[in-house]
Amino acid sequence: MSFEAALANVAPNFPNPEGKVFSYGTGSRTKGKHLVGTAFRMGLYAALRSRKQGKATGVMVTASGNQYTAPEEDNGFKSILKVIDGSGSMLPQAWERNAEHVANAASAGDIAKAMETAASEFGTEAHGPARVLVGKDTGEMGPRLVAAVRAGVQVAGGQVLDHGSVTTPQLHWLVWQTNERGEAVTLPDHYSQLTAAFTELNKGQPVRNAVVDCHGIGTQGMKGILEGLGEGIELTTDTPYRIGWRLGSAPAETHHAFLYGDATNLQYLGVEEQEGEALDGDRIAVLHAAFIHSLLKKTTGLAAPLKVGVVQTAYENGASTEYIRKLGLEIACTPKGTQHMHRKAEEYDIGIYFDECGHGSVLFKSETVEQLQKASGEGAKRLIALSKLASPVCGDAMANLLLCEAALRELGWSIQDWIECYKDAPRSERKLSVPDPKRIRTVGDETRATEPPGLQEGIDYYVALHNARTPGASRAFVRPSGTEAVVRVYAESDTPENADALAREVEGVVRKVLEPVGAEIPAKRRRFWFF
Numbered sequence: 001m002s003f004e005a006a007l008a009n010v011a012p013n014f015p016n017p018e019g020k021v022f023s024y025g026t027g028s029r030t031k032g033k034h035l036v037g038t039a040f041r042m043g044l045y046a047a048l049r050s051r052k053q054g055k056a057t058g059v060m061v062t063a064s065g066n067q068y069t070a071p072e073e074d075n076g077f078k079s080i081l082k083v084i085d086g087s088g089s090m091l092p093q094a095w096e097r098n099a100e101h102v103a104n105a106a107s108a109g110d111i112a113k114a115m116e117t118a119a120s121e122f123g124t125e126a127h128g129p130a131r132v133l134v135g136k137d138t139g140e141m142g143p144r145l146v147a148a149v150r151a152g153v154q155v156a157g158g159q160v161l162d163h164g165s166v167t168t169p170q171l172h173w174l175v176w177q178t179n180e181r182g183e184a185v186t187l188p189d190h191y192s193q194l195t196a197a198f199t200e201l202n203k204g205q206p207v208r209n210a211v212v213d214c215h216g217i218g219t220q221g222m223k224g225i226l227e228g229l230g231e232g233i234e235l236t237t238d239t240p241y242r243i244g245w246r247l248g249s250a251p252a253e254t255h256h257a258f259l260y261g262d263a264t265n266l267q268y269l270g271v272e273e274q275e276g277e278a279l280d281g282d283r284i285a286v287l288h289a290a291f292i293h294s295l296l297k298k299t300t301g302l303a304a305p306l307k308v309g310v311v312q313t314a315y316e317n318g319a320s321t322e323y324i325r326k327l328g329l330e331i332a333c334t335p336k337g338t339q340h341m342h343r344k345a346e347e348y349d350i351g352i353y354f355d356e357c358g359h360g361s362v363l364f365k366s367e368t369v370e371q372l373q374k375a376s377g378e379g380a381k382r383l384i385a386l387s388k389l390a391s392p393v394c395g396d397a398m399a400n401l402l403l404c405e406a407a408l409r410e411l412g413w414s415i416q417d418w419i420e421c422y423k424d425a426p427r428s429e430r431k432l433s434v435p436d437p438k439r440i441r442t443v444g445d446e447t448r449a450t451e452p453p454g455l456q457e458g459i460d461y462y463v464a465l466h467n468a469r470t471p472g473a474s475r476a477f478v479r480p481s482g483t484e485a486v487v488r489v490y491a492e493s494d495t496p497e498n499a500d501a502l503a504r505e506v507e508g509v510v511r512k513v514l515e516p517v518g519a520e521i522p523a524k525r526r527r528f529w530f531f
Helices: 003-011 036-051 093-102 108-121 140-154 168-181 187-201 217-229 240-249 281-297 318-326 339-343 366-374 377-389 397-411 417-422 455-469 495-512
Strands: 028-031 058-063 077-082 131-136 160-166 210-213 233-236 255-260 265-272 275-280 308-313 330-334 349-353 359-364 429-433 448-453 475-480 485-490
Touching: 003 036, 003 140, 036 058, 036 077, 036 093, 036 108, 036 131, 036 140, 058 140, 058 168, 077 168, 093 108, 131 140, 131 168, 140 160, 168 187, 168 397, 187 217, 187 377, 187 397, 210 397, 217 233, 217 397, 255 397, 265 281, 265 397, 265 417, 275 417, 281 308, 281 318, 281 349, 281 359, 281 377, 281 397, 281 417, 281 448, 308 318, 308 339, 308 366, 318 330, 330 339, 330 377, 339 349, 339 359, 359 366, 359 377, 359 397, 366 377, 377 397, 377 429, 397 417, 429 495, 448 455, 455 495, 475 495, 485 495
Parallel strands: 058 131, 131 160, 210 233, 210 255, 308 330, 308 349
Antiparallel strands: 028 077, 058 077, 255 265, 265 275, 349 359, 429 485, 475 485
């Protein structure tokens, strides 16, 4: 049976909900019951990508966000469908764009046309049979969505390798290693690599007392890690807020961390007057930067100095940026989104990136590892171990937990030392609903607005007023949301009150600049009409 005939026969069983338009980004996301049709189409698309690359690809079915921060009625039934490239990382941006066309194709004829367009855009040659690895978390919609993915892959003539319940980073790793090794790999292979690399990185020492809060698929993943480590980590299913409430009675040397999202994100909790203080992605990036800085000091015989960079977005706290700068490391800024941060980090010999939610990794170029293998000293050996522990394909909270534990031991830091290595600049974040937020355009790293006229001038005016009181302490920026009809405002200053004031002033600028198109600007405001 031809592809068109098979598609015409099966596609009617997987209709898209009427009136719903799907965007891809780094995955299609909405309530799971609305994604069944999209899951079928992404099975088709993953098979096409596999055939074009001559490599196995993947489709992950997982929950959106995390149950800690959103009520179940808002978050518990959301799902994400993510197609994983043959490299083990995200799809290239061009393939992401075409994924939207396939996801939104209505009839079998529309799907066939969208697939043909995608296939022709990237060349008609196929480099091998289609193989698609599939995984899911513990959500209720998982089996139904996986069945739809399977149907799509099979219509496309591909083979499905179902890995059952896995974390998202694990499926990324399984796709990467399946193609690297040229043979099937399993979760025990993943656990053994992580634990062996951690043992070498941590010089054979166990994890210190750590309490890790995780739920669902994260719990399963951490149990696999524990089987290899044997001791040092206690698992709990408290929410981080309840952990915070009981921190005051815990031993001071205990480390409290929590995995959330789909085991991609990690945060630690500190103790400050018996209240939990989150150590987020800014803090984790700083910890890893200090760790690598320390190991490089213990490395000799490098053929050339290594270029180490930390990738941030405009949302990372300015105090963390200053700390990294004092270490002598390079700093880059990208648009919000780990896909942008990951791609920028790949440009460095060693690239570190973590977003504010604790999603990120440490990336090593293959040439960097080769240099380290020829170098001498304890630092070189441990940096090689670090390269094996950190995920090169996406943020992995379980691997990052072990990295943090090794870093704290190397630096001799307690959790309180980590908190006190720098003081966060007071910040304020606001969002405002406007008729057309997309009228705002920004430079590439989103730190300055380029359109409409008057917006950046207004922001600069108020930032300058605040910096006149405390030089260099204030900054602000705005950006249109990618998911809501709102504009997001971010401000930092020398005090919480001044940060709030600056955010309100910038919000006022946005409201005035984004007046309805065609509205008459009073003559007295025509020159500096943002006042």
